[in-house]
Amino acid sequence: MSKKRIALVGTPNAGKTALFNALTRSHQRTANYSGVTVESAEADLALPGGEVCSLVDLPGAYSLRPYTEDEGVLTRSLIGQGYDGMILVADATQPERSIRFMLEVLDSTSIPCVIALNMMDLAESRGFRFDLSRLETEGGVPVVSCSALRKTGLKPVLHLLEKAIAGPRREKHVFFPPPEVNETPEQSSRRILEFYKRADSIKKAVLIRSGDPDTRSRKIDRVVLHPVWGLVVLVAILGLTFQLMFNLAQVPMDLIEGAVSGLQEWVNHLEIPILARSFLADGVLAGVGGTLVFLPQILILFSMILLLEDVGFMARAVFILDHLMGKVGLHGRAFLPLLSSYACAVPGIMATRTMEERRDRILTTWIIPLTTCSARLPVYALLISAFIPNIEVLGGLKLQGLVMLGLYAAGLLSALILGAILKKLLFKKGRPPLLIELPSYKRPSFRSLLKGLLYRARLFLVRVGTVILVLSILIWGLLSFPRAGDGSALPIESTYAGRIGKTLEPALSPLGFDWRIGMALVPTFAAREVMVSTLATVYAVEERNEAGESADLGEILRKEWGVATGLSLLVWFIFAPMCLSTLATVRRELQGTKHAVFMTLYLFALAYGASWATFSLVSRWVR
Amino acid sequence: MILNKEESLPLSCLQPGESGRILGFDVEASREPFFLRLLEVGFLPGERIEVLNLSPFGRDPISVQVMEGVYAIRLHEAERIRVVRERS
Numbered sequence: 129m130s131k132k133r134i135a136l137v138g139t140p141n142a143g144k145t146a147l148f149n150a151l152t153r154s155h156q157r158t159a160n161y162s163g164v165t166v167e168s169a170e171a172d173l174a175l176p177g178g179e180v181c182s183l184v185d186l187p188g189a190y191s192l193r194p195y196t197e198d199e200g201v202l203t204r205s206l207i208g209q210g211y212d213g214m215i216l217v218a219d220a221t222q223p224e225r226s227i228r229f230m231l232e233v234l235d236s237t238s239i240p241c242v243i244a245l246n247m248m249d250l251a252e253s254r255g256f257r258f259d260l261s262r263l264e265t266e267g268g269v270p271v272v273s274c275s276a277l278r279k280t281g282l283k284p285v286l287h288l289l290e291k292a293i294a295g296p297r298r299e300k301h302v303f304f305p306p307p308e309v310n311e312t313p314e315q316s317s318r319r320i321l322e323f324y325k326r327a328d329s330i331k332k333a334v335l336i337r338s339g340d341p342d343t344r345s346r347k348i349d350r351v352v353l354h355p356v357w358g359l360v361v362l363v364a365i366l367g368l369t370f371q372l373m374f375n376l377a378q379v380p381m382d383l384i385e386g387a388v389s390g391l392q393e394w395v396n397h398l399e400i401p402i403l404a405r406s407f408l409a410d411g412v413l414a415g416v417g418g419t420l421v422f423l424p425q426i427l428i429l430f431s432m433i434l435l436l437e438d439v440g441f442m443a444r445a446v447f448i449l450d451h452l453m454g455k456v457g458l459h460g461r462a463f464l465p466l467l468s469s470y471a472c473a474v475p476g477i478m479a480t481r482t483m484e485e486r487r488d489r490i491l492t493t494w495i496i497p498l499t500t501c502s503a504r505l506p507v508y509a510l511l512i513s514a515f516i517p518n519i520e521v522l523g524g525l526k527l528q529g530l531v532m533l534g535l536y537a538a539g540l541l542s543a544l545i546l547g548a549i550l551k552k553l554l555f556k557k558g559r560p561p562l563l564i565e566l567p568s569y570k571r572p573s574f575r576s577l578l579k580g581l582l583y584r585a586r587l588f589l590v591r592v593g594t595v596i597l598v599l600s601i602l603i604w605g606l607l608s609f610p611r612a613g614d615g616s617a618l619p620i621e622s623t624y625a626g627r628i629g630k631t632l633e634p635a636l637s638p639l640g641f642d643w644r645i646g647m648a649l650v651p652t653f654a655a656r657e658v659m660v661s662t663l664a665t666v667y668a669v670e671e672r673n674e675a676g677e678s679a680d681l682g683e684i685l686r687k688e689w690g691v692a693t694g695l696s697l698l699v700w701f702i703f704a705p706m707c708l709s710t711l712a713t714v715r716r717e718l719q720g721t722k723h724a725v726f727m728t729l730y731l732f733a734l735a736y737g738a739s740w741a742t743f744s745l746v747s748r749w750v751r
Numbered sequence: 752m753i754l755n756k757e758e759s760l761p762l763s764c765l766q767p768g769e770s771g772r773i774l775g776f777d778v779e780a781s782r783e784p785f786f787l788r789l790l791e792v793g794f795l796p797g798e799r800i801e802v803l804n805l806s807p808f809g810r811d812p813i814s815v816q817v818m819e820g821v822y823a824i825r826l827h828e829a830e831r832i833r834v835v836r837e838r839s
Contacts (some may be wrong), residue, residue, distance in 0.1 A: 191791045195784065222819040224793065313782040320790045345821070346803065353804040353814065447823045451809035460812070460823075561785040561828045563792070566814055566821040 132181040132293060134173060135206060135239065138217030139229050140188035141440075141567040143246040145169075146276035147217055148185040149579045151286070169583065175290045176283070181212070190225070192232050193316070206237055213293035214239045215285065220251035220258070220273065221342070221568070223335050227263075228327040234267055240292040241269045244285050248273040254339035263334045268298065277573055345440075345568045352444050362448055365441070369432045373425050373470075373502075380424040388417030403615070406608060407601075410665055415600020418506070418661045419592050422471075425502045426588055427581055429471040433464070434580045438572040443564050454559055456544045457551025458495075459488040461564065466492070466543075469499040473710045475584075477717055485560040490723065491550055493714055497731055498543035498703065500536045503656040507701050508535055510660050514682040515694030538702050542734070595709060596655055603651040603658065607665055620666055625650065639700065639736065640693035640743040653708050656701070691750050696743035703735035758836060762800065762815070763829040770801035771834035773817075780831040789832075793818040800834060 138144040152171035173183035186206070189199040206214075216233055218226035230243060245258070263271045270288040274281025311319070351357050392409040436442050442464055450460025461483050469476030476496050480489045500508075509532075516531050606625035612618050620626050621643065629647030636646045648662040660681075667684045685694065715724040759774055775796050780786045786794075794800070794817055801816045812825045 190788070193787070193791070195788050224818050225820065228791075313784070313787060316787050317781060317790060320787065321795070324790075324795060341816075341819075349804055349814070349821075353807070355805075355807040358807045443823070447804075447806055447812060447814060448808065450823070450825070451806055451811050559825075559827070562812055562823065562825050563785065563788060564823045565792075566823060 131172075132179070132212035133210070134181050134183045134289065134293070135211040135214040136183055136185050136217065137202065137206065137214060137233060138188055138246075139190055139219060139222070139225055140565065142188065142217045142219040142222075142226065143276045144188055144217045145185060146573060146576055147215070147244060147246060147274075147282075148183065149573075149576045150276045150279055150282060152183055173286075176286055177290055179290070181293075183215075184211075189229075191229065192236055206233070206239070211239050213289055214241045215289060216241055216243045216269075218243055218245050220245045220248045220256060221254065221339065223256065223258070223338075224327070224331055227331045227334065228324070230267060231327055231330065232323070234269065234298075238297040240295060240298055242285055242288045242292055243267065243269055243271040244281075245271055245273045246276055248281065249275040249278055251339060254342070255337060256335070256339035257337040259334050259336055263330075266330050266334065277571075342568045345566075348569050349444070349566070352441070353447065358444075358448055362445060365432075365436070369429065369467075370470075372432070373428050377424040377428055381421050384417070384421050384423070388413055388420070391417075403608070403611075407604065410607075411601050411604030412597065414661045414665070415603065415658065416592055416597055418600075418657050419503075419596045419655055421506070422502050422657070423585065423588060425505075426471045427585060429468070429502075430475075430584045431577060431581055433468060434577050435572055438570065438577060440567045440569045443566045446564055447566060450562060456547035457491055458547055459483050459485075459492065459559075460562060462488070462492040465496060466499055469496045469501060471502050472588075473497055473499070473501050473707075474713045477710070477713045480717070488560065490718060491547060491554075493718060493723070494550060494727060495543040495547050497710060497727065498539050498546065500539040500702075501656075503707065504701050504704065506657045506660045508532060508698065510663075510682060510685070511694055511698045511701075514685040515689075515691055515698070535698065535702060542702065591709070599651065599655065600658070603662065606650075607662070620644075638743070639739040640690065640696045640747065642693075644688075645693075645697065652704065655707050655709075656704055659701075690747065692743050692746035695746050696739045699742045700735050700739040703731050703738060759833050760836065761830045762802075762832040762834050763813070763826045765800075765802040765834065765836065767802050767804055767813075769836060770799060771836045773798045773800050774833040774835060777831040777833070780828075785828065786831075789824075789828075792820060792822065794832065799837070 136144055136148055148169065148171070152173055169185040171183055171185075173181045175181060184205075186202045187199065189202045191199075192203045192206070205211075214233075214237070216230055218230055220226070226245075234241065243263070245260070245263075251258075258273070260271050260273060270292065272281050272284045272288060274285055276282075352361055392413050395409045395413065396405055398405060398408075433442075436445070445463050446460040449463050453460050453462055462480070464482075465476045465479040467476075468479050473496050476499070477493050480492045480496075483489045483492065512528050512531055516528050519527050521527050521530070603625070606628070607620070607623055608617065609624060610618065610622075621630060625647045626643070628650055629643035629645075632646035632649075633641075633643040636642075636649075641649070644663075644666050648659050648666060651658040651662050663685070664681050667681060667688070689697075711724045711728065714727060715721055718724075762771070762773075765771055773794055773796055775781070776786045776789075798817055802813055803816055803821060804814045806812050806823075810826075812823045813829060814821055814823045815829075
């Protein structure tokens with residue numbers, strides 16, 4: 129028998145995810161919903177009687193009449209999919225909204241249900257008093273007050289849930305007439321107003337005393353949204369994030385690199401055939417290790433993002449930046465997707481789901497590949513160390529660091545310019561309206577943060593263990609075959625990869641790229657960072673053939689390439705036609721191959737043009 | 752508290768710290784999905800609305816308190832919400 133499925137539903141910021149984390153031990157897997165593919169967390173939930181169910185954390189919504197794609201997921205899955213039970217999370221500090229949503233949900237489904245009136249501790253401290261038994265009578269379902277953060281009232285929730293799902297389906301209450309299939313706006317608005325009257329009368333009956341307004345959040349907002357201080361806070365937070373990402377991450381990254389090269393060393397001394405050794409060391413370990421090294425950076429960026437979301441700052445950032453983003457055609461909500469994209473474009477593109485208008489999603493998704501994802505970092509680091517002299521300019525500033533900063537700025541600038549152009553060309557209509565809630569500030573929950581991070585880490589590790597592993601092996605195969613008659617390695621230009629490089633050379637020579645670079649560019653479609661390990665392999669193989677020992681890769685590159693080639697390749701990576709997993713995500717999220725194809729083409733064109741210009745200019749200038 | 756029925760003005764005219772009562776939306780606006788969504792979150796005729804902050808850039812969007820929630824909306828939409836100023 130399959131596990132019973134329990135839905136967790138509620139309004140945004142009602143503490144749904146906090147409750148999810150408090151009730152379950154871990155995120156077990158992500159569920160994919162038909163229709164639009166949107167992932168929700170799903171985990172095992174043990175009921176007091178011992179039965180194990182599956183708890184599904186559905187996206188929050190203000191109403192079942194969907195407005196964003198996110199909300200569409202909720203409505204479709206609640207009405208369409210077979211859930212055996214449901215926990216309806218209501219925010220006790222927002223009784224009006226909570227009761228409205230509750231009534232709407234109870235109206236629309238017959239799924240057995242328990243209402244968890246969350247944040248009761250906060251509500252009581254602000255003076256709210258509820259008549260819970262009245263709420264139970266009105267709704268026809270059990271109500272439990274609880275606090276997900278303090279973990280109070282959780283046991284009764286599970287007890288009542290167990291009882292509810294053992295019983296029959298609920299009878300639908302009809303609080304207000306259900307929406308017509310093709311309702312006109314007038315009908316909708318009449319229906320909403322009618323419904324409000326009902327909800328309001330129920331609220332008045334249930335709410336014995338209304339609480340004081342949240343003055344603390346107002347006070348904080350006076351600073352955070354202040355014309356001057358607000359900007360200071362925002363810049364400080366962004367600065368801190370990037371500082372942590374690049375400095376704090378260094379130690380664990382070195383550790384991971386050390387561990388991987390230690391393993392490679394160990395493999396190289398195993399008593400197994402040389403081809404097997406090479407497969408393990410150069411194929412599996414080099415490929416997987418090269419990507420795994422980004423885990424610390426991704427975790428640091430996401431812990432900042434999760435923390436800021438948890439506290440309630442993200443919505444404020446949207447509020448502050450909306451006007452500026454609008455100048456380049458972007459929605460204020462594009463801030464979070466763009467920030468995430470500095471770790472990786474894939475979660476960035478997925479974060480565009482929260483935008484109401486498809487137009488905004490498309491525009492944001494289109495420019496996301498221009499933000500400097502962390503996979504470009506090792507390539508930048510290698511090329512900068514090889515081609516930018518380690519000198520100080522302008523009184524003590526390191527030129528190498530400045531160039532790195534410049535590359536980030538170039539990516540951002542081109543993203544903004546592209547946004548402005550796309551806005552002019554494709555989206556002449558005015559901006560779609562904005563509605564975003566600025567939730568009360570909350571103390572972050574460490575446990576919740578940790579869970580979110582573990583979830584991210586798992587997604588990343590799964591990718592490393594599947595896509596990246598397979599591609600690394602494939603690339604290794606291209607670099608290692610065919611072999612000579614006696615089984616020994618052929619010169620690199622005779623391998624499949626070498627032949628691909630040779631084939632590409634005529635097209636790439638205007639950019640200053642020879643066949644070796646062409647060859648190294650091929651696997652960058654799998655993952656950009658593989659460029660470094662491919663170059664390492666290519667030159668290590670060559671060097672070994674000639675001299676029998678390998679030197680520092682940066683030094684080799686400086687010897688082999690001209691400055692013009694090095695800079696041209698750096699510029700190429702600003703635009704670098706993105707990795708396959710980004711393309712796959714674009715295709716899935718925007719539901720169209722068209723977008724993925726266009727994006728590849730425009731990025732290629734940009735990269736080719738900019739590299740060509742760089743190479744031509746620099747080779748004329750530096751003789 | 753004096754409610755002056757004559758004094759209907761767009762929400763965008765209220766300054767931070769000022770509050771009013773919602774009269775309704777402009778006629779064409781009330782047909783748009785966005786304004787239905789506003790109704791759903793509580794921008795109902797008769798509700799109290801208070802302007803809290805203006806965004807640092809361009810003084811747009813603005814944040815308003817309606818019922819128990821604080822929401823950010825743009826001036827473009829705020830212009831289409833009719834309110835009466837409330838003096839305390």
